[in-house]
Amino acid sequence: MAVYLVRRLMQALLVVLAMSIIVFVGVYAIGDPVEILISPDADQLERERAIRALGLDLPLWQQYLVFLTNALQGDLGRSFVFNEPALKLILQRMPATLELAFGAMFLSILIGLPLGLYAGLRPNSAASKTIMAGSILGFSLPTFWVGLMLIMVFAVQLGWLPSTGRGETCSVLGFIGLQPCSAGLQWSWLTGDGLAHMVMPAINLALFKISLVIRLTRAGVRETMLMDYVKFARAKGLSASRVTFVHVFKNILIPVVTVVGLELGSTIAFSVVTESVFAWPGMGKLIIDSINVLDRPVIVAYLMIIVMMFITINLVVDLTYSLLDPRVRLENKGT
């Protein structure tokens, strides 16, 4: 196990390193940041000073080495636009993205699980067929367009919910009330206004996951219902609700929760779209804005952070599987 762990860790590190080269070369080798950053009116001397200040006069591999050394010390460069450390900019916006992603995951279970359970228990009823058709729609609907339609109906026409932004935030992990709010991490879901702002983006982001959970749950229920232990529980004369909620439900919960957990990464990635629609000030909106103005350090920092995140998630999943399934371990011992 220890050998496998070390080998898997080495592999992950190698991938991180490879990705850092791809990202760095991709972002820095194409296009010329000088054109964008320095005003065309600047004279030759000013231009050269600016180029030197930004380190753009060095050869690419040296720029990469400087980048790598700094990255290992937690410095991913300064944003050209905000003139602040890129890492800080991203970390500042991370709570907004995370609360949106977790809100969406929560909603997908809250809505998807009961619907999937119903569709699995009564597969031939009209309501189940509607649910399943709805889930196909959930897979097919373009997320950004649904977001726009939500804004149109609930914000513009009905006026029930605020259309964009994050609303009032509340600071936790800083000192509530003692310090100005900017000191701690900002959370929307702790205030009523923030929560109202969060409803539509969270539903929008959850839409795809809801469909996924419905399908998983339904398939799980239909499979479990045929199992001997369910038949036995019925034969014992247990009530239908007890069979459903204790014997069936418990068993389908494990795979569903696993998959939903695995989807966290992709939810964070897809929040790029939702954040742009609802002007939600998270990491996703930041990266889109940064790409549009070619704010390279922020682009690189975002991509590196998200790549690290995915590699970590995959690593954890692989290790958990190898703990649970001895076949994976043995297979790796052989090679």
Added chain:
Amino acid sequence: MSQAVMKGAAPAAPRKDKVETPFRRFVSEFAESKIALGGLIVFTIIALVAIFASVIAPQNPYDLAQLDIMDGRMEPGTVGGAGFTYWLGTDDQGRDMMSGIMYGLRISLTVGAGSALIACMVGASLGLLAAYAGGRTDTVIMRLVDLQLSFPSILVALMILAFLGKGVMNVVIALVIVEWAYYARTVRGTALVERRREYIEAAQCLALPTHRILFRHLLPNCLPPLIVVATMQVARAIALEATLSFLGLGVPITEPSLGLLIANGYEYMLSGKYWISFYPGIALLVTIVSINLVGDQLRDVLNPRLKK
């Protein structure tokens, strides 16, 4: 006895005079699902509209001479200055939305189908090679596939467009890089089984060149799952292209796809002018759903495991 006859024994009787070819059987099995058939018809109409957009559209939305800024942001059904009715309204520059959607469909479908085709060729070739060569080649290609599939498609596309910048060609490149892995994995799975069959052995004994064995013998037998994946991937590519264009990273403003049309309507929607975003979205939705319906049925028909 074929499956089609066995399934519907009585109604199939009058058709017996027809010779049953695999293609006819495929068609009749596909047509068993009315929803899928409907999807196919709808998609055919959409494709025809896109192809003949320049003939049937009331105006050329890119010809500035035909646009009247005075007709800007008109509600659906209004009669414009030029005398014809804007059935789906106009955008901020007085462009007829219906014409805009027809031309937009053209770009969306071209980018979607084009990228799916290229990705299919790249992915299928690599998948075949991985399965046939095995060993180190297989390991390297499949590691690459695994690595790629562990990142969500939107992220990979975002990364590539951040490198390359906007443009139709760049979007196609990004979509190909996102999609090839799905084809490679599918083809490799099938090809691993097929390459152990006798006909491959026979071809090897005849000392045929490798590329001939790969593309003339192995590939045709891996086609059914490939066709299913390709259909689904076209829908995915169209949706992803629309998303990227909406984010402002996709096609340039001079060649507006459906996603860009929707993005253009974003600011006007807040003042209640819904149609600029609404109708292109409906067109996008109908396209994606119709392709998915066809793909779903193809999977059922082409999957040998589901046949009794």
